[in-house]
Amino acid sequence: MSSENLATIDPNRAPNELTAIEARNQIAAGHLTSEDLVKACLDRIREREDDVRAWSYVDWEGALEQARECDRTPSSGPLHGIPVGIKDIVDTADMPTELGEPEIYAGRRPEHDATLVRNLRASGAIILGKTAPSKHSIMLPGKTRNPRDTSRTPGASSSGSAAAVADNMVPLAVSSQTAGSILRPAAYCGVVGFKPTKDTVVYDRTRNFSPHLDTLGSMARSVPDAALLMQGMTGDSRFDPASLSAGDVSVGLYRTPYFERADDYVQEHYERTVQTLVASGVKVREAEMPKEFDELSELQDVIMSYDLDKVFADHRRDHADLLDPELVAYCEKGSKVTEAQYQAALDHAEICRSMLDSVFAGLDVLLIPSTLTSAPPITDTGTSEFIRIWSFLHTPAINLPTGTSPSGLPVGVQLVGHLGGDLPFLAVAAKIDDILGRS
Numbered sequence: 001m002s003s004e005n006l007a008t009i010d011p012n013r014a015p016n017e018l019t020a021i022e023a024r025n026q027i028a029a030g031h032l033t034s035e036d037l038v039k040a041c042l043d044r045i046r047e048r049e050d051d052v053r054a055w056s057y058v059d060w061e062g063a064l065e066q067a068r069e070c071d072r073t074p075s076s077g078p079l080h081g082i083p084v085g086i087k088d089i090v091d092t093a094d095m096p097t098e099l100g101e102p103e104i105y106a107g108r109r110p111e112h113d114a115t116l117v118r119n120l121r122a123s124g125a126i127i128l129g130k131t132a133p134s135k136h137s138i139m140l141p142g143k144t145r146n147p148r149d150t151s152r153t154p155g156a157s158s159s160g161s162a163a164a165v166a167d168n169m170v171p172l173a174v175s176s177q178t179a180g181s182i183l184r185p186a187a188y189c190g191v192v193g194f195k196p197t198k199d200t201v202v203y204d205r206t207r208n209f210s211p212h213l214d215t216l217g218s219m220a221r222s223v224p225d226a227a228l229l230m231q232g233m234t235g236d237s238r239f240d241p242a243s244l245s246a247g248d249v250s251v252g253l254y255r256t257p258y259f260e261r262a263d264d265y266v267q268e269h270y271e272r273t274v275q276t277l278v279a280s281g282v283k284v285r286e287a288e289m290p291k292e293f294d295e296l297s298e299l300q301d302v303i304m305s306y307d308l309d310k311v312f313a314d315h316r317r318d319h320a321d322l323l324d325p326e327l328v329a330y331c332e333k334g335s336k337v338t339e340a341q342y343q344a345a346l347d348h349a350e351i352c353r354s355m356l357d358s359v360f361a362g363l364d365v366l367l368i369p370s371t372l373t374s375a376p377p378i379t380d381t382g383t384s385e386f387i388r389i390w391s392f393l394h395t396p397a398i399n400l401p402t403g404t405s406p407s408g409l410p411v412g413v414q415l416v417g418h419l420g421g422d423l424p425f426l427a428v429a430a431k432i433d434d435i436l437g438r439s
Contacts, residue, residue: 016040020082020171020225021241027081034067034081038126041083045169051150053143054164056088057096058129066126078240079232080124085164085173088130089137089157090114090216091205095130099207100137100157103322104315114205116174116216116233123232131160131173137207138308139179139381140324146189148409152375155185155382161219162189172229173219177391178209179304180384182217183414186399188375188382190410192433194218194226196422198394201233210307212346213300213391223398223430230422238423246427251277252287252363254416257294258385262372269403269411270369273436277367280435287366290355292348296389299345303392305334306342349392356393356419364428366416370399374409386414396422398429402436 015023015037026032045058063083070081091097091110098105113121120127134142134156144159146152147167154163161173162185175182177195186193194217201216208214216233218226224241231239253274259267278284309331315323316331360366369386376382390397396417403411415432417425 014040014168016044016168016171018171019222020079020220020228021222023171024078024080024082024228028075034070034126035064037081038063038067038083038128041128041170044167048147048167048169052145052147052163052167052169054131054160054167054169055085056098056102056130056132056160059095059127062094063126063128070124070126075124077123077232078228079120081126082124082172083126083128083170084120084229084232085128085131085161085170086117087158087161087174087176088133089176089207090117090174092117092127092130095127097130100133100135100142101322104319110205112205115202119235120232122235125232128170131158131164133157134159134381135324136312136327138209138327139181140326141379141381145378146375148190149375151378152409153188153378153381154375155181155188157181158185158193158219162186162191162193165189165191165219165221171221172225174216174229174233175219176206176214176216178213178215179300179391180387182219183370183387183397183399184382184384186219187370187401187412188410190401190412191399192218192220192223192226192401193399194220194223194230194426195391195397196230197396197420200422201230209311210304212303212307215391215394223400223426223433226398227426239426243423244427244430246364246424246431248283249365249428249431250283250285250363251432252285252360252366254287254289254366254368256368256386258297258372259369261385262369263374263405265405266369266371266373266411270367270413273367273402273413276436277432282432282435287359287363289359290352292352292355293389295348296352296392297385299348300388300392302337302341302345305330306337307334309334353393353419356395360418364417365425365432368414368416370412370414374405374407374411390416393419395419396425398426400429400433400436402433402438
């Protein structure tokens with residue numbers, strides 16, 4: 001794991017360009033104040049928000065006051081003085097939560113914080129504001145732009161969280177995933193996106209899409225930072241980034257049935273990644289995947305369309321004129337799924353979940369491409385063939401931004417770990433990320 005200590009930090013980097021752990025170390029050493037860090041983040045938002053549009057709400061004065069209070073008091077936890085963005089589907093009692101639908105929920109003010117927000121406050125984090133989800137908080141283009149190229153999509157639905165972290169507006173952001181909404185935006189924007197085992201982060205006072213799929217996770221610039229945000233969101237000290245230490249690593253290669261559909265440069269980057277791991281002494285072999293896994297991507301879509309049809313039923317009745325036609329069509333698709341088909345899909349996933357121990361026998365992680373392409377044009381949020389089966393199986397997964405396309409856009413690889421094994425998984429991910437580096 002990288003040693004993000006004071007001696008290795010470039011003094012010419014602005015505070016908002018530091019990783020969360022670098023900033024935390026500088027604050028602890030007295031070389032940086034939380035107020036200066038927050039000011040630098042707010043200045044970056046002022047400079048870039050008109051182009052990137054990553055935020056639904058910024059707590060300009062409140063964030064500064066929180067920072068000053070942190071500077072006046074002893075450290076209150078692992079995120080003391082560190083700003084965090086909260087995806088605007090997660091309730092915050094002191095600022096609006098408009099659920100990705102400001103036309104319907106304009107000015108909505110929850111009475112209570114979600115559990116993860118309470119935990120973040122207790123950890124000393126500064127809630128900078130609410131990051132913008134995509135339209136309806138699902139897989140439709142929203143207002144946010146990809147900071148690497150504003151003519152390109154940042155993905156969906158955690159688009160604002162990924163863009164804000166990628167553009168140095170905030171070092172950490174809370175995200176959520178039902179299909180590919182953490183890893184795909186992370187891959188397109190070039191950041192680390194971590195989806196933990198389902199329900200590792202308490203999913204309450206947060207907009208629901210599918211009870212079998214919804215998962216809260218981290219958007220960050222490094223694997224240790226992603227662990228730090230998990231520590232803050234859960235209050236679990238075992239996620240302390242200092243504990244991320246891995247010995248010998250074994251990696252299973254899983255190209256999935258979709259590999260040949262990926263752009264050539266995605267396939268080439270995957271194969272170069274394998275070569276780099278082998279040259280570094282990592283044990284690599286082809287993973288033996290049950291044929292039952294081939295159906296999971298389509299069956300995840302069965303579950304999600306069925307559940308979204310139910311979730312948006314009131315919207316279709318009361319706000320039909322505000323709904324995107326693509327959402328309406330997706331809900332209609334879900335309305336045609338029978339209860340028997342729905343249950344059969346859930347049963348199939350449970351069968352596949354029972355096979356995970358044999359899939360991972362002798363392996364620490366699986367290596368898979370993250371996306372079929374780099375970020376497509378802004379009118380298209382991309383697809384999640386490589387990602388969504390792990391949402392369905394509830395396993396931890398992470399995007400590592402390790403490459404670039406011929407046009408200079410980020411390309412990532414995905415690691416998937418043992419169900420419930422999030423802590424050793426993050427340690428292995430940190431080691432592999434150090435080996436692969438950044439292009």
